[in-house]
Amino acid sequence: MNVPRPRRVFLLVALVATLALLCCGGSISAVLLGGFGGDDDDLSLYTSGCGTGGPVDPDSKLPRVRPYGPAQMKNAAIIINVGANLKMPPRAWVIAVATAMQESSLTNLGHLGKENDHDSLGLFQQRPTSGWGTPAQVRDPTYAATKFYNKLKTIDGWETMPLTRAAQRVQISGYPDAYAKHELVATQIVNLLADGAANAVGNSLSMVCASAEDIAASGWTNPFAVKVKNQYRWSVGSGFRTQDRPDHQGVDLIAGLRTPVRSVSSGVVSRVMCDETFSGVKDCDRAGWPGKGGCGWLVEIRHAGNIMTRYCHLVERPNLKVGQRVAAGQVIALCGTSGNSSGPHLHFEVHLNNDTSSASAVDPIQFMAQRGSPLGGSQ
Structure with a gap:
């Protein structure tokens, strides 16, 4: 290979x-x-750079990671850009992308009728009745990502938690271990859309490549x-x-x-x-x-x-x-x-x-x- x-x-x-x-x-x-x-065991994780080039423009032509299409990759780019704008380190971007992969397959979901989980909407399946915002707000990817990161900030020690635990503390899902299976592909997506940012020190904003003692954003x-x-x-x-x-x-x-x-x-x-x-x-x-x-x-x-x-x-x-x-x-x-x-x-x-x-x-x-x-x- x-x-x-x-x-x-x-x-x-x-x-x-x-x-x-x-x-x-x-x-x-x-x-x-x-x-x-x-079943996401792809080893072809692109690793050019360590995030110094910054996230790509969500409206630019984006690379594809199977099975996600252009609209889904745009949503991932929005999630990453919101994290960067909020001064969240790259580990948070990986967590947020993996969470959206589990909750919506990176699709900005509307109401699903009888299949809907209560009144959950948007990329993160946030519930207006639980205080996440109005239906229109939680279906705005920028708003939804901002709310996710702001909740993540409040969790003590999230930077060193396993991804699935950090995501669960935000989402309070009925399937608390489901997020873990998306971590590798979320890493790939962050690397592709943010100049290899998953290789940077995970809890730092400096975008310096992780050394041996550091834990990378991956x-x-x-x-x-x-x-x-x-x-x-x-x-x-x-x-x-x-x-x-x-x-x-x-x-x-x-x-x-x-x-x-x-x-x-x-x-x-x-x-x-x-x-x-x-x-x-x-x-x-x-x-x-x-x-x-x-x-x-x-x-x-x-x-x-x-x-x-x-x-x-x-x-x-x-x-x-x-x-x-x-x-x-x-x-x-x-x-x-x-x-x-x-x-x-x-x-x-x-x-x-x-x-x-x-x-x-x-x-x-x-x-x-x-x-x-x-x-x-x-x-």
């Missing part, structure tokens, strides 16, 4: 990944609990964020399905023992386990070696859009429970060298469709770069 490459760091990381090798565990398979739902961040003398304390080792290691289903991020490992996006813990046996006994609590086999201590997390991430070779059993919700950037474990490993590092995988098998794995370097969080660092 040919995809845009956002910044020079992506090219550097890709080069380093092909030059370095570090032993680590292969893929494993198991059955997961049901996912978040949704809701994604780097698994490591520790610096020493302004240098990140890790480097990229063995890459995804290289010529030398075609069965390597992730990327190795080399870091010091017990370096904190973070969840790269908000989600739900789906598995915590020791993927290693030695002489028939679970053996993850001591350092591994090349050829020992297994991922060692590992964590798997399900994210919006049916994405699953896997974190291997952890130093000890993470203090997490299956079903526990975690936030983007939350420390979930410590880097180690358990399992099939020649030294401390994190083996990091990304899988589509909530599938744990190797068939669903995608290149983490490419995937994370497309979300404004390139996997790059130096020691």
Whole structure:
């Protein structure tokens, strides 16, 4: 698949990944609990710029994102422009667009008769009888978006909430988890209509590209964020399905023992386990070696859009429970060298469709770069 490459760091990381090798565990398979739902798993998220060019004019010729047509993309552009005019950071734009995708498919709905949800109208299905405004007002996209953002402002901590929680606090929907499935395509739309603004620091108005420790407006961040003398304390080792290691289903991020490992996006813990046996006994609590086999201590997390991430070779059993919700950037474990490993590092995988098998794995370097969080660092 040919995809845009956002910044020079992506090219550097890709080069380093092909030059370095570090032993680590292969893929494993198991059955997961049901996912978040949704079928928008397109990896072709355009990432030119970090929002410095600003949102496009809603009346200009707009690009299309399937299945949304010209009128729907215009409504998305209006939502983004209103957010910019209100001095809301780009994370708010992603939340607002995703909310309108769920509530109206980005269509300015009138009264739907018997199918109408009470008296809900417009892009956000706002109800005049609940104080959102008159029927004419809530069917004005600019007015409706303004009301959405003004309510979002009042929610303490919305900037770091999972998108579906922030949207639900505004909308009070009967389907509180439905917003999450739109996050990836909402990110794509914001990037297309606002010069890659979903790559910028999500809670900042500066439109600066997110660095490793930041959470991008897309809701994604780097698994490591520790610096020493302004240098990140890790480097990229063995890459995804290289010529030398075609069965390597992730990327190795080399870091010091017990370096904190973070969840790269908000989600739900789906598995915590020791993927290693030695002489028939679970053996993850001591350092591994090349050829020992297994991922060692590992964590798997399900994210919006049916994405699953896997974190291997952890130093000890993470203090997490299956079903526990975690936030983007939350420390979930410590880097180690358990399992099939020649030294401390994190083996990091990304899988589509909530599938744990190797068939669903995608290149983490490419995937994370497309979300404004390139996997790059130096020691």
